[in-house]
Amino acid sequence: MVSTMSGIPQSERREALLDAISIALFAGLVLTALATFDDYGMSWDERGHARYGDDIVKYFQAGMTEEAMPDHRQTYGGGYNLPAALFSRLVPHARITSNHLFTALLGLLGLMGTWRLGRLLGGAAGGLLALLLLATLPAYYGHMFNSPKDLPFAVGYVWVLYYLCRLVQAGPRAPLGVWVALGVALGLGMSVRIGGLLGIAYLAMIVGLQWVCFCLHERRVKPALGLLGSLTLRSVLATSIAWALMILPWPLAHASPFTAPFEVLRGFTKHSFIAPTLFRGEYVPPNPPPWNYLPDYFLVQLPDVLWLILAIGAVTLAVYFARPELRRTLWNWRGACIALLLFAVLFPPIYAILRRATIYDGLRHFLFVLPPLCVLASLAVLNLLNWLSERSKPTAYATMALLGLGVLAVVVEMVELHPYQYLYFNRTSGGLPAAASQYETEYYAHSFKELGNTFADQLWETERDRYLDGDYQMSSCKIEPFILMEHMPANFSFAEGKSDFYAGYLRAGCIYLYPDLPLLAVVERQGVALNVVRSWRQEQEARGDRER
Secondary structure (H helix, E strand, C coil), X not given: CECCCCCCEHHHHHHHHHHHHHHHHHHHHHHHHHHHHHHCCCCCCHHHHHHHHHHHHHHHHCCCCHHHCCCCCCCCCCCCHHHHHHHHCCCXXXXXXXXXXXXXXXXXXHHHHHHHHHHHHHHHHHHHHHHHHHHCCHHHHCCCCCCCCXXXXXXXXXXXXXXXXXXXXXXXXXXXXXXHHHHHHHHHHHHHCHXXXXXXXXXXXXXXXXXXXXXXXXXXXXXXXXXXXXXXHHHHHHHHHHHHHHHCCCHHHXXXXXXXXXXXXXXXXXXXXXXXXXXXXXXXXXXXXXXXXXXXXXXXXXXXXXXXXXXXXXXXXXXXXXXXXXXXXXXXXXXXXXXXXXXXXXXXXXXXXXXXXXXXXXXXXXXXXXXXXXXXHXXXXXXXXXHHHHHCHHHHHHHHHHHHHHHHHHHHHHHHHCCCXXXXXXXXXXXXXXXXXXXXXXXXXXXXXXHHHHHHHHHHHHCHHHHHHCXXXXXXCCCCHHHHHHHCCCCEEECCCCCCEEEEXXXXXXXXXXXXXXXXXXXXXXXXXXXXXXXXXXXHHHHHHHHC
């Protein structure tokens, strides 16, 4: 059908409109990130990863000598750390703050990759829905500013899947540029976390299936051998590009570029983290945790509306497989890409459970499955709306409105939780108030920034003279001193045991210690205290009176 006003098909006008909405949404996300990146505090890992990036810069400046080799974080590639260190030299911010801006920009790149993948498989509507679902997914957005490894790896993962789907779409004779772009995406992901090698396994699987399908169709030896040679050479090219990009910023791998990555990979699933992790109200070991640890965290931290969409998608897929006339519609490149995304979402967590890998901090280490999960969800929504539109357009519009309200409800909670969106728990689970005593919540400890600002303002109002001229000591629990001191005023120092003040956050129940001490400051979201300051002064004064 053609518009009589412009001569442009209505379908193209609709696609252009949806793309314009996607661009507007993305622009809004960029502005939001730029306006709020300084609200986020320093997480546990950031100081070490910032130092690692600075040490990699020094290593290259020293001529890559063994004496200049970084002495920590060596099991991680420097694909995030080195660019972040160089970026910090270009912006007028403190080191950790510049990392937050850099990580936010990477998170936006991940949103763009999700939009591209959704658009590839579902047109402009699929891209818009995928972008919207990921942008309103608290587990992704909440890690988009101060997660120096998990978030960047998720970004690389979705771009790898995008270019793999481009390969599937183009078939065995895909343009060379797609192979090069795939190699770059693979390398950047692998340079952040060695688990990016999984992308090479996906590539081998796709190339192998393409060749087998070609052989079954052609049934001739010479063309099959010719294609095998071509696919092999192009796969070697992509893998070589990826390997070079992985090795380049990784000092540990320079001496043994072909063996060191595999040695690191073997040790990663049995990471040495031993601190108990909170699960269903009990502290359990992380190596390994109970088999249902990871599924349970996905169950309670993904929004209800997303679970509803995924359930609809699962039912739809089952119907397609059950009916031959529908099943045949999946035998195309889109069906193959959907199968790839399903595998890319399900295989890593299932493998980690079966391998009895070390897992802690909820689903943080599996953020990378969230972008492809949102793409699959967007395709499920599209399929549902198309099916309803063929039968009743009012019903389709009503369904769209209801799903929109579900997404809006999540956005409202994200605003309430800001800047702690990763503390989100869905309404079915009881939300954050129910989760605070059952699951890991404030594991990043970045609420100390808000606590420090709040407490400093209070001291300014209540004891300004001493605050300007005196010194204070503060103790805490289950926290590295540098995290606490990063966010406290300059005249504060860390002390073991009793001091002027005690600061305690939710992790390990530190917030519940010393309930009889006077409460001076609190950071709270949705009625749940995340971090507190209490005073030892009255007890010290009472002890002084007794001694006198």
